[in-house]
Amino acid sequence: xxxxxxxxxxxxxxxxxxxxxxxxxxxxxxxxxxxxxxxxxxxxxxxxxxxxxxxxxxxxxxxxxxxxxxxxxxxxxxxxxxxxxxxxxxxxxxxxxxxxxxxxxxxxxxxxxxxxxxxxxxxxxxxxxxxxxxxxxxxxxxxxxxxxxxxxxxxxxxxxxxxxxxxxxxxxxxxxxxxxxxxxxxxxxxxxxxxxxxxxxxxxxxxxxxxxxxxxxxxxxxxxxxxxxxxxxxxxxxxxxxxxxxxxxxxxxxxxxxxxxxxxxxxxxxxxxxxxxxxxxxxxxxxxxxxxxxxxxxxxxxxxxxxxxxxxxxxxxxxxxxxxxxxxxxxxxxxxxxxxxxxxxxxxxxxxxxxx
Numbered sequence: 451x452x453x454x455x456x457x458x459x460x461x462x463x464x465x466x467x468x469x470x471x472x473x474x475x476x477x478x479x480x481x482x483x484x485x486x487x488x489x490x491x492x493x494x495x496x497x498x499x500x501x502x503x504x505x506x507x508x509x510x511x512x513x514x515x516x517x518x519x520x521x522x523x524x525x526x527x528x529x530x531x532x533x534x535x536x537x538x539x540x541x542x543x544x545x546x547x548x549x550x551x552x553x554x555x556x557x558x559x560x561x562x563x564x565x566x567x568x569x570x571x572x573x574x575x576x577x578x579x580x581x582x583x584x585x586x587x588x589x590x591x592x593x594x595x596x597x598x599x600x601x602x603x604x605x606x607x608x609x610x611x612x613x614x615x616x617x618x619x620x621x622x623x624x625x626x627x628x629x630x631x632x633x634x635x636x637x638x639x640x641x642x643x644x645x646x647x648x649x650x651x652x653x654x655x656x657x658x659x660x661x662x663x664x665x666x667x668x669x670x671x672x673x674x675x676x677x678x679x680x681x682x683x684x685x686x687x688x689x690x691x692x693x694x695x696x697x698x699x700x701x702x703x704x705x706x707x708x709x710x711x712x713x714x715x716x717x718x719x720x721x722x723x724x725x726x727x728x729x730x731x732x733x734x735x736x737x738x739x740x741x742x743x744x745x746x747x748x749x750x751x752x753x754x755x756x757x758x759x760x761x762x763x764x765x766x767x768x769x770x771x772x773x774x775x776x777x778x779x780x781x782x783x784x785x786x787x788x789x790x791x792x793x794x795x796x797x798x799x800x801x802x803x804x805x806x
Contacts, residue, residue, distance in 0.1 A: 452664055456671040458678045459591060459609025464667050466660060471499060471577065471616040475506035478575055481612045482548050484511040488538050490561035491552040492521035495579050498622055503552055503577065514550075515541040519560070523703040526556045526596050528604065534564040548573040548611070554580035554627070555587035555707065559605070562593035566608030573611045579619040581631020581659070582708050585638065585666035588613050590674040596703070600762030601695040607679055617660055630708020632743050637689050637715055638666045640736060643780025650739040686782050689774040690715030693796060696759035700751045712740050716747035721799030722775045727785065732778045737803055753797035760792055
């Protein structure tokens, strides 16, 4: 088991290893002490891992109650959040108790948001069961739900008390969910450099999952420690996300987050090459790596549709929006453009590399 420390909030550990979910109660009890816990999960994960999680919690003087909601982005809304809060209250959880998020990014967002709201904040634990949650969404304390107007528009920063990442859980992931995690990890590779990007460049990611997760967590932990509330450097983690979120919104969230981010990353890389923000070689490397790992590099939505969807992006400030863009592998920058220029920028990135 590898242990990494994140110095944000009150500070917490991220533990990465193989096969310790059935023994999670011991790790969680060591952090929480005896208390009641509200386990939040979804309909997919509950069939796979809920029983062994609950049994282990019970073995270590943690009193679990369970809330399960329908799996998928469609549940990431205020209605589900309200249901979770009512569940916590009806389970008689107090400020001395905690929430346990057992699942992927949607579960982590919902459970973390509820924990941050309930009684003005109770402790919560992340048990990520997807690659995307392991490499990205479980770390850093971002929690949110979607509104009709856009992605993640209601939320808060609320750090967990512990993250336990059992890599064995990834073996049950559907291929699309697995590739979603690859997309977020590849994005981190563009930010971090060849020490991580090489796995995607070579097409060898599946053979190095523990190293990839560790690299991603270490990198994100450092960024979060320096900029917990996303005032400057943490905005770089949004690489590919402004256009990716627009793709999700245009699709009615039928396109999974990671796959939308992959396409968004390809679009912003090509647009950056056309604006001379990065070299053609860098854009081509990013596109080639995405394709080598079975990730999309295009979208059927028009620049007009995507620009209108991106207008509601939370990174917009007045008439401008700040985009994370690649300069080269291992170096990305923030570019602030007028929102009226976004359609043209997206259009520049939609056309294929052959035209560069």
